[in-house]
Amino acid sequence: MQNSIKFIALLFLCTLVSCTDVIDVDVQTDTIRLVVEASLDWEKGTTGNEQTITLRTSTPFFDTQSTDVVGAQVSVTNDVNGEVYLFTDQADGTYTTDTFNPQLNASYTLEIIYDGQTYTANDTMNPVADIIDVFQDTEDGFDDETIELHIVFNDFEAEGDNYFFKYERPQDLLPILESGDDEFINGNEVDWWFEINEDDDEEGEIKPLAPGDVVTINMHSISRPYYNYIDIVIDQLGGVGIFESTPVAIKGNCINTTNPDNYAHGYFRVTQKNTVIYTVE
The missing domain is CATH 2.60.40 (Immunoglobulin-like)
Incomplete structure (x- = not known):
């Protein structure tokens, strides 16, 4: 009986191996643009x-x-x-x-x-507003043990200013991008803070800010059409898990x-x- 079981198991294994086929998958392509x-x-x-x-x-x-x-x-x-x-x-x-x-x-x-x-x-x-000050803290972010950077500037009195921020560190493969407008800050001194949390990157490749990190901060003044464009790009780059954005063209x-x-x-x-x-x- 034991030998019969071994024979059946061996036959089943051989059947699985013999049924292995190479499957060619057609990858959908788009127009070359x-x-x-x-x-x-x-x-x-x-x-x-x-x-x-x-x-x-x-x-x-x-x-x-x-x-x-x-x-x-x-x-x-x-x-x-x-x-x-x-x-x-x-x-x-x-x-x-x-x-x-x-x-x-x-x-x-x-x-x-x-x-x-x-x-x-x-x-x-x-025109872009002058940066008045840049400092670090741990009090205003989502995690009171994580370092955040603060960029302080005076928003112009006229409404309709749109901003694009790019943060780069030598150890990161890609920069971190943020966008914003002056809908709720118009004409005021603005304390714009930036923080990296462990949960921001599900792969664990982007580490929180740490002593010794050198961060290049680029603050752009952008047009409203570009704000609408880059805001969608950032949403698609930044979503993870249940908050992941549905990809769109x-x-x-x-x-x-x-x-x-x-x-x-x-x-x-x-x-x-x-x-x-x-x-x-």
Whole structure:
């Protein structure tokens, strides 16, 4: 009886092994599109004349070939005074200029001519408030044992200011992004605090702020359309567990005027920004 059981078990195992098949799964692909990385950021205290725009194409998920776009014609026009800034093709997907002249409250139009099609986008450069102070504390965050950073600034009296913050540490693979507006803080001194909790990253790869951490803080003043765009991006990047956002296709502001259905991914923005480097104590 025992030998019979062993024989049946062996036969069953052989059956499982012999039934192993290789299954080819068709991965859904999308239309290959132009991808635009065009952030013209003017840091306070600099001329802002040197700017870079990066162009690539989207690719299938498992494709590892280069997607750099070369041979495009790229320009940015100041819609207020008509100045045109030509961006030079560096043959590696980047297009650069050293003649950009940033102007606050001016509207700018990007034009890209590539592969026989023309793409355009528009954004407005708004002034950013001065950062008065940066300090650390443990009292205002969600965890009274976790260090938070405070960025203090005076919001402008006029309503409608929108902000974008980017926090970077050398040890982190990606920066942490935040957005906000002045709906409830208009015209006041603002204490904007930033904290990293263990629960913010379910993989445990982003650690809370600790003594010795060097944090680069970028504070941008952004247009309302860009605020609406980046707010969705942040929601999709930041949700975890039951609070995870449902992925949706995010369209930027780059319009294909030749063939509207063949729109580009990415966004063209112009911002003024403050940059502060803070070492946690």
